[in-house]
Amino acid sequence: MTRKRRADRRLDLIAAAHRAIIRHGTEGVHLNHVAEEAGLTSGAVLYHYPNLGELLVDAHHAGMERFYEQRLKRISGMRDPVEKLVVTIRSGLPHGPDDPDVRLLNELGGAAARNRMYALLLTTLYDRQVSMYQSVLETGSALGTFTLSGDSLLIARNLVALEDAYGYRITARHPVIGPQEAAELILTYARTVTNNPLKTSH
Secondary structure (H helix, E strand, O other), X not given: OOHHHHHHHHHHHHHHHHHHHHHHOOOOOOHHHXXXXXXXXXXXXXXXXXXXXXXXXXXXXXXXXXXOHHHXXXXXXXXXXXXXXXXXXXXXXXXXXXXXXXXXXXXXXXXXXXXXXXXXXXXXXXXXXXXXHHHHHHHHHHOOOOOOOOOHHHHHHHHHHHHHHHHHHHHOOOXXXXXXXXXXXXXXXXXXXXXXXXXXXX
16 A cells, blocks of 8 residues: 555544544544444554554644644734634634534534543643644734734733633534624624724725
């Protein structure tokens, strides 16, 4: 098997593990569950991932990429701090109650108290998201676009906390809080702390 084929198969297994975790839970998923999702034997899974724990960690990390790496890439080409902040806020929320990436994060959060590796993954994601928001806030402040009401670090931490809280409400199927409503609630806070109406042309 070529190196590319091997890498592709590992990506397929990560996706299969992602689905298995959502179906069976982070602490309830077993090797045969991943094999079933991948359409392979357990032995074939172990050929590529001799350690199931490593595969589950990789699956969780892959699910997290959307909330840091992909968001950072998306806003990196934007010059307007307002657009950057609005896009960052909107892209941090679930698409809906069945959003698989957010359901994966919820599973991870439930297991983090009993698994140090999962706790570390969540802590690292949180810190990176805070840093991302802080950079946007400080850039806007330096350009005179934002007049921050307080310390950028504290504002950034609150923005991430609001994302997490409203994201949970969406996945819990709150009857009046969907992605659009949640984004507007977070933007209301952001408008206050940046002293900017946060209006974009889009």
